[in-house]
Amino acid sequence: MTSTQRYSFTLLAVFILCISVQALNKVNVWGFFAHRKINELAVYALPDSMHIYLRSHIEYLSEHAVDPDRRRHSTKGEAEKHYIDLDYYPYDIKQLADSFPKSWEMALSCYPEDTLRTYGIAPWNLQQYHYRLVKQFQGRDLSKLLKTMADYGHYVGDIHVPLHTTMNYNGQLTGQKGIHGLWETRLPELFFDEYDLLVEEVKYIDDVQELIWSVVLESHRLMPEVLHKEMMLSKANSSSKYTFEERGERTTTSYAKSFSQLYHDNLNGMVEQRMRCAVSCLASLWYTAWVDAGQPSLKEFE
Numbered sequence: 001m002t003s004t005q006r007y008s009f010t011l012l013a014v015f016i017l018c019i020s021v022q023a024l025n026k027v028n029v030w031g032f033f034a035h036r037k038i039n040e041l042a043v044y045a046l047p048d049s050m051h052i053y054l055r056s057h058i059e060y061l062s063e064h065a066v067d068p069d070r071r072r073h074s075t076k077g078e079a080e081k082h083y084i085d086l087d088y089y090p091y092d093i094k095q096l097a098d099s100f101p102k103s104w105e106m107a108l109s110c111y112p113e114d115t116l117r118t119y120g121i122a123p124w125n126l127q128q129y130h131y132r133l134v135k136q137f138q139g140r141d142l143s144k145l146l147k148t149m150a151d152y153g154h155y156v157g158d159i160h161v162p163l164h165t166t167m168n169y170n171g172q173l174t175g176q177k178g179i180h181g182l183w184e185t186r187l188p189e190l191f192f193d194e195y196d197l198l199v200e201e202v203k204y205i206d207d208v209q210e211l212i213w214s215v216v217l218e219s220h221r222l223m224p225e226v227l228h229k230e231m232m233l234s235k236a237n238s239s240s241k242y243t244f245e246e247r248g249e250r251t252t253t254s255y256a257k258s259f260s261q262l263y264h265d266n267l268n269g270m271v272e273q274r275m276r277c278a279v280s281c282l283a284s285l286w287y288t289a290w291v292d293a294g295q296p297s298l299k300e301f302e
């Protein structure tokens with residue numbers, strides 16, 4: 001290989017790597033936009049005893065809402081915290097609700113740890129994060145507390161996304177590749193201004209484990225509709241589904257605005273409802289951790 005060939009080969013390799021990283025970044029994550037909004041709006045939903053001290057840290061909590069996605073490909077053990085492939089397990093939705101092991105210890109007694117980690121540990125990770133958050137409130141270290149709150153918000157956001165509960169997370173098994181980014185990134189970015197995400201009041205959660213699982217199971221119940229509606233609309237609108245844009249030498253493809261609008265309308269407010277639920281659930285979980293920690297005065301954290 002001559003040095004020119006080697007140089008071209010290196011350039012090509014770097015180019016392919018960049019494309020792959022872009023592709024990876026496009027799947028598996030509520031869009032960065034939605035994650036930031038969920039954390040931000042949850043602070044507004046908190047009672048005054050927490051809100052007045054945390055509002056000056058809204059920027060931090062919102063900006064760092066996406067840290068877990070940033071480290072998911074570089075930190076071992078991170079990726080599995082963002083999802084759970086419930087359809088890997090041989091249960092229908094009713095059996096999942098009734099008999100799927102809800103605690104990590106129970107799950108470990110039913111399945112090898114490797115299997116659990118391969119198919120995602122989102123609900124169990126969240127339970128662990130809850131205990132960690134209670135400890136942080138008791139520890140009174142503001143920077144650690146804010147970091148844990150931001151991460152926690154991310155994972156709570158993720159379990160509200162139906163495609164985070166299936167092996168077919170990006171429609172790759174049904175010829176619908178790209179649907180993940182369409183549902184959780186393109187739609188909220190296009191239609192966010194129409195959403196009403198104001199949350200009335202936070203609640204103390206008596207059973208955190210139960211709440212987390214009810215969210216996960218509701219996401220899983222909605223998952224077939226997310227896939228089915230996109231497939232029906234794609235069949236009827238195959239020629240107008242995508243737009244193509246020239247960017248220098250490259251042509252990029254994205255879902256056409258008209259198709260996105262059609263899909264959004266057909267979902268009957270599902271994206272908005274899941275986002276609102278995420279804001280409300282997160283605010284209540286933050287609040288619950290603070291109460292469980294003995295309601296420390298956040299003023300003393302400064």
Ligand SMILES: [Zn+2]
Pocket residue numbers: 028029030068069082154158
């Ligand atoms: Zn995530």
